[in-house]
Amino acid sequence: MSKHHIPEAHGGHPNVTPLIDVVMVLIVFFMLVAKIGVSTGADTKIKVPASILGTDIKDMGNVLFLNVTPQTKESDVPIVTANVKNASGATERAELKLQNATGQNEVVNTLKFFRFGKDLKRGGTNENADNDNFQVVIRGDFEMHYAVLEPVLIACAEAAVKTVNFNTAKKMEEAPASSH
Amino acid sequence: MKMKGAKAVHYESGPNMTPLVDVVMVILIFLMLAGQFGGAEHYLASNMPLVKGGSGGEPGNSVSIDEPVEIRVDSTSPDHFVARGNTINATDGAALYGQLQALRARMGAALKAAGKKESDISVKIAPGRSVRFQHVVTVQEAAMRAGFEKIGFASAH
Numbered sequence: 001m002s003k004h005h006i007p008e009a010h011g012g013h014p015n016v017t018p019l020i021d022v023v024m025v026l027i028v029f030f031m032l033v034a035k036i037g038v039s040t041g042a043d044t045k046i047k048v049p050a051s052i053l054g055t056d057i058k059d060m061g062n063v064l065f066l067n068v069t070p071q072t073k074e075s076d077v078p079i080v081t082a083n084v085k086n087a088s089g090a091t092e093r094a095e096l097k098l099q100n101a102t103g104q105n106e107v108v109n110t111l112k113f114f115r116f117g118k119d120l121k122r123g124g125t126n127e128n129a130d131n132d133n134f135q136v137v138i139r140g141d142f143e144m145h146y147a148v149l150e151p152v153l154i155a156c157a158e159a160a161v162k163t164v165n166f167n168t169a170k171k172m173e174e175a176p177a178s179s180h
Numbered sequence: 181m182k183m184k185g186a187k188a189v190h191y192e193s194g195p196n197m198t199p200l201v202d203v204v205m206v207i208l209i210f211l212m213l214a215g216q217f218g219g220a221e222h223y224l225a226s227n228m229p230l231v232k233g234g235s236g237g238e239p240g241n242s243v244s245i246d247e248p249v250e251i252r253v254d255s256t257s258p259d260h261f262v263a264r265g266n267t268i269n270a271t272d273g274a275a276l277y278g279q280l281q282a283l284r285a286r287m288g289a290a291l292k293a294a295g296k297k298e299s300d301i302s303v304k305i306a307p308g309r310s311v312r313f314q315h316v317v318t319v320q321e322a323a324m325r326a327g328f329e330k331i332g333f334a335s336a337h
Contacts, residue, residue, distance in 0.1 A: 016197050019201065051224055055222060055225060076309065143313070144312070145312065146309060149313060163226070167221060168222060
């Protein structure tokens with residue numbers, strides 16, 4: 001059986017074959033791992049709280065990110081934004097008002113839409129079918145007060161969302177203090 | 181005498197790889213810059229986001245296996261909190277974790293004696309209005325680390 005050898009460089013021309021091999025492997029790796037053009041609606045400007053524990057969500061198709069920030073630093077009034085479809089059908093991040101001009105809670109209605117379908121009620125088929133696997137991810141500022149978060153949790157409870165996740169930053173476990 | 185001519189210039193007989201390498205490098209740099217890897221974040225899940233019934237008065241010291249463990253969280257200053265509840269009094273996540281672990285061990289023994297499962301124990305976190313989100317997460321994380329599976333939140337007090 002004949003053995004393949006790396007071809008030798010000729011007359012000052014470097015052999016680029018190993019370079020191309022490595023670069024191609026890197027490209028395939030990045031294409032598989034990188035999420036390009038996939039927007040979850042998460043507001044990356046929000047500084048989320050840190051935690052040691054945490055899990056990954058595998059099925060991002062059933063997840064709605066709610067970005068929660070206070071109106072001002074000391075305010076207890078939340079601003080909630082999420083990826084929703086606009087009038088033209090395109091998905092974009094928009095503010096959901098807890099009480100709009102007509103008195104409707106847009107957060108509850110949006111959650112019910114994802115949870116129960118177009119009719120916003122339990123039961124139904126096709127576009128009105130319930131989605132029991134629907135989850136919410138709350139991406140909140142680590143400094144905001146619980147009073148800001150509470151209306152969003154109430155909205156989740158009203159829409160019968162079964163799982164609510166808090167988006168947190170990974171924190172390394174603190175080493176125990178030395179006894180010496 | 182045989183004259184040696186100038187050495188012939190050797191050209192690669194294969195295809196010219198330079199444009200390929202250029203394009204491949206551009207693609208590689210694009211993928212490295214445009215990709216979102218999200219490796220620095222994760223999620224704390226709660227299967228019972230809001231527990232009905234807010235936090236009333238001060239929680240007692242008795243340990244009941246039929247009622248949820250209530251942890252009342254108050255803010256002592258913007259950067260500090262105190263968590264109190266059934267035999268719990270802690271001002272940081274590590275101390276709270278230790279106390280909750282001990283509480284769970286005691287409750288687990290009582291549950292076993294009553295023929296119930298440890299997973300039946302639920303925890304109700306009742307933060308004050310001005311408690312920071314970071315502290316709420318710290319308390320939830322301590323409860324999760326202590327092995328409690330059902331963790332919910334009460335209305336703000």
